[in-house]
Amino acid sequence: MSVCVTLLALAAGASAQIVVGHAIDLSGPNGAIGRDYVAGITTYFDSVNVKGGINGKKIVYTVRDDRGVAAESARLASGLIQHDRVSYLLGAIGPESTQAILAAPAFADSRHVLFAPLTDSFAAPRGRVIFWRPSMERECQFILAYFDKLGLKKVGIVLQDTPQNRKTYEMVSEELRKRGMTLAGTVRVSANIDADARQLSGSGAKVVLMIADTIGASQFLKAFRKHDASTFVAGTSLINLATLSEIAGARATEWTVFSQVVPNPGSTASVLQSEHIDMMKKFRDEPVSAITLEGFAVAKTLVKVIQMEAAGKGGLQTIAASRTPIDIGGMTIQPSDRKSTMSEFVDIALFKRDGSLMY
Known part of the structure; x- marks a missing residue:
């Protein structure tokens, strides 16, 4: 019992x-x-x-x-x-x-x-x-629209070569064409990252979009800032910003922006x-x-x-x-497309000189 x-x-x-x-x-x-x-x-x-x-x-x-x-x-x-x-x-x-x-x-x-x-x-x-x-498509479209409105139309791309990233790259290339923006140059994250950064810094790009994970993006940004201290560099929401700052250095994050899929976490x-x-x-x-x-x-x-x-x-x-x-x-x-994506919210966060974020 x-x-x-x-x-x-x-x-x-x-x-x-x-x-x-x-x-x-x-x-x-x-x-x-x-x-x-x-x-x-x-x-x-x-x-x-x-x-x-x-x-x-x-x-x-x-x-x-x-x-x-x-x-x-x-x-x-x-x-x-x-x-x-x-x-x-x-x-x-x-x-x-x-x-x-x-x-x-x-x-x-x-x-x-x-x-x-x-x-x-x-x-x-x-x-x-x-x-x-x-979707990543939504995030990248938002980033490109942001810089398009600022009149910055020459875009360089940093690509970490994976199947999913290649799909994103193709989408971004098509979006640039639709907007009348120019693809100034593309480099892949490689073992010779300093040469990649130097090549892109000389491309004339006014904005550099990183299609890469946190480590790849951080290593590229660190190398890129040795050659170019003030060109805008952009990334998406799955780049961990604390790790980025730690690897690339706080000064390297100036003039960087990142899409975010939630509103400002520090706001009420x-x-x-x-x-x-x-x-x-x-x-x-x-x-x-x-x-x-x-x-x-x-x-x-x-x-x-x-x-x-x-x-x-x-x-x-x-x-x-x-x-x-x-x-x-x-x-x-609210689900809004055939891929069962529930949220369409995207915002932009800009690193300030003191290392904090401005939304």
């Missing part, structure tokens, strides 16, 4: 939880991004749990470190599905890890939808992945921004960043979806397909 009672108690305890699983880079090449993302997600879930959870159910957030290795992402996500019995699965960093999870038999055989990976969006079979952040202009600052102070001992705010916003979106599911309004796929708008506190999330 006692065994039966114990089993029933365990079953009741499990049913009183909502388990969210996450395999993500915490110690590899994008570990700084992953840690910030997880910090923001954890903070919002903590803020929900201290108020009693969702309809009395506490959120259990189970995170595994994939070290930025795609095969490890797939293995850990499979374990979260098969052994941890997660209710929801959040996505990894980068297209390789995302594709590996989607291809894993445990995922393919499940009913899970991979939610909010930190990567550019792509078409996935049967809507098995939903991207929270806007909206409910979302204020909540994020207040809850990070309450639950964490680390500074806020654009990535902690993105994690916070992703977690808040997921909680809203769970509440909608409980009210019989469908799951992630249904809500995404119906383009249901979700207000997360001054920021409205």
Whole structure:
């Protein structure tokens, strides 16, 4: 009898939880991004749990470190599905890890939808992945429009050569043509990065767009500033700005701008921004960043979806397909294209001389 009672108690305890699983880079090449993302997600879930959870159910957030290795992402996500019995699965960093999870038999055989990976969006079979952040195409279009309005029409490109980056490069080249802007020159991130930087500095480019990861962008910027101290250099939101400053040096970040997929994390202009600052102070001992705010916003979106599911309004796929708008506190999330991208928000952050950001 006692065994039966114990089993029933365990079953009741499990049913009183909502388990969210996450395999993500915490110690590899994008570990700084992953840690910030997880910090923001954890903070919002903590803020929900201290108020009693969702309809009395506490959120259990189970995170595994994939070290930025795609095969490890797939293995850990499979374990979260098969052994941890997660209710929801959040996505990894980068297209390789995302594709590996989607291809894993445990995922393919499940009913899970991979939610909010930190990567550019792509078409996935049967809507098995939903991207929270806007596409890289949207970010690059926003950057080019920003400089086009300033009359800066000669653009150089730094390309870190990966399949996804090559697609972005082709899109940017076409966007330049449409806008009547000029591609002044292209260099690839290589072992001879100083020569690459010197070549691009002599191209006459008024703006240099980096299509590269954090390390590649940081190394290029450091080399480029030896030859050119004042040409604008631009990058996208998945470049970790703290790491960039550390590698390239604070002086090298002057005249650099970066697209951001959330509003200013240091501002209290909206409910979302204020909540994020207040809850990070309450639950964490680390500074806020654009990535902690993105994690916070992703977690808040997921909680809203769970509440909608409980009210019989469908799951992630249904809500995404119906383009249901979700207000997360001054920021409205709504699927808007065939790639199931939930947010279209993009802003620009400019590094100031003192190393701080101006939005």
